[in-house]
Amino acid sequence: MSKKPVRVAVTGAAGQIGYALLFRIASGEMLGKDQPVILQLLEIPDEKAQKALKGVMMELEDCAFPLLAGMEAHSDPMTAFKDTDYALLVGARPRGPGMERKDLLSANAQIFTAQGKALDKVASRNVKVLVVGNPANTNAYIAMKSAPSLPRENFTAMLRLDHNRALSQVAAKTGTQVKDIEKLTVWGNHSPTMYADYRFATVNGKAVKDLINDQEWNKNVFLPTVGKRGAAIIEARGLSSAASAANAAIDHMHDWALGTNGKWVTMGIPSNGDYGIPKDTMFGFPVTTKDGKYEVVKGLEIDAFSQERINLTLNELQEEQQGVAHLL
Numbered sequence: 001m002s003k004k005p006v007r008v009a010v011t012g013a014a015g016q017i018g019y020a021l022l023f024r025i026a027s028g029e030m031l032g033k034d035q036p037v038i039l040q041l042l043e044i045p046d047e048k049a050q051k052a053l054k055g056v057m058m059e060l061e062d063c064a065f066p067l068l069a070g071m072e073a074h075s076d077p078m079t080a081f082k083d084t085d086y087a088l089l090v091g092a093r094p095r096g097p098g099m100e101r102k103d104l105l106s107a108n109a110q111i112f113t114a115q116g117k118a119l120d121k122v123a124s125r126n127v128k129v130l131v132v133g134n135p136a137n138t139n140a141y142i143a144m145k146s147a148p149s150l151p152r153e154n155f156t157a158m159l160r161l162d163h164n165r166a167l168s169q170v171a172a173k174t175g176t177q178v179k180d181i182e183k184l185t186v187w188g189n190h191s192p193t194m195y196a197d198y199r200f201a202t203v204n205g206k207a208v209k210d211l212i213n214d215q216e217w218n219k220n221v222f223l224p225t226v227g228k229r230g231a232a233i234i235e236a237r238g239l240s241s242a243a244s245a246a247n248a249a250i251d252h253m254h255d256w257a258l259g260t261n262g263k264w265v266t267m268g269i270p271s272n273g274d275y276g277i278p279k280d281t282m283f284g285f286p287v288t289t290k291d292g293k294y295e296v297v298k299g300l301e302i303d304a305f306s307q308e309r310i311n312l313t314l315n316e317l318q319e320e321q322q323g324v325a326h327l328l
Ligand SMILES: NC(=O)C1=CN([C@@H]2O[C@H](COP(=O)(O)OP(=O)(O)OC[C@H]3O[C@@H](n4cnc5c(N)ncnc54)[C@H](O)[C@@H]3O)[C@@H](O)[C@H]2O)C=CC1
Pocket: 011, 012, 013, 014, 015, 016, 017, 018, 042, 043, 044, 049, 090, 091, 092, 093, 094, 095, 111, 131, 132, 133, 134, 135, 136, 158, 159, 161, 162, 190, 240, 241, 242, 245
């Protein structure tokens, strides 16, 4: 028997990430090749944006995706999020050259207060929310705090792009395949302070740390390369990453919904106090997922270097979160 369609809301649907994301959701890459979807697409109430959204919907129609059970264009989150099972909050201003992601906070924070409130009122009580719009962790925190009637664990921020970037760098350094690398993670904020950590990683059962055995490379090449990759893409393309960001959003939701079979992935989630991260801080952690739920990988040893890096990214996040306290 075929499955009942689920509702997937996507904001910023006419933007560059939207264009790389919607077709993959509609083709079943996010929720499975047997899961029909109804797309509920949100764009700003602006003639040009709404017209562009119509164009994207025409193209979706022209793909004749068998799993696309319906699609709607919206300009109000209260209708776009009605009964939605999944919400991908992408719509926000991107940064340009010379900016840090936290420079977007004042421009984007209000979007996430309004959208959190709308999710609170009209979304499915089981909605799974992924915030992509930057600064992603703090925007996810704002949305969560603006939606007090929804379970806090339903709100997540995207660190999967950082996780995937770290995988590719480690594979290149060790001359191995991404698919063979396990137990890698990225702690903290989606910002240059993030701490990509391969201390526990293995490739075909061998310890990545031993294969690399170069703390100078870790500190002076790997961490800055992963942490500043977004800026490097902006420098090269003149625009921020879009296809890789959409790919990471697909990976994040796919794994949250369908499980990781014990494999670690990185998700930005509200802390429960693990590893000394204060409750509710929206922080990148290693997790495994099963039956639509994620669980933090517990009991990892945090050495002095790692603690220093974790403190750095935590301090930055706490400053960002204090900076938006007046909105909540
Ligand atoms: N977390 C991550 O790893 C990454 C996050 N990003 C962030 O994703 C966001 C979107 O990036 P792009 O698609 O490249 O930007 P874009 O400018 O191409 O598209 C953004 C779209 O969002 C729409 N929008 C703005 N406010 C909205 C609102 N209140 N409701 C609905 N739609 C709204 C705009 O009209 C525009 O069409 C940016 O904040 C960017 O920094 C980008 C890459 C990676």
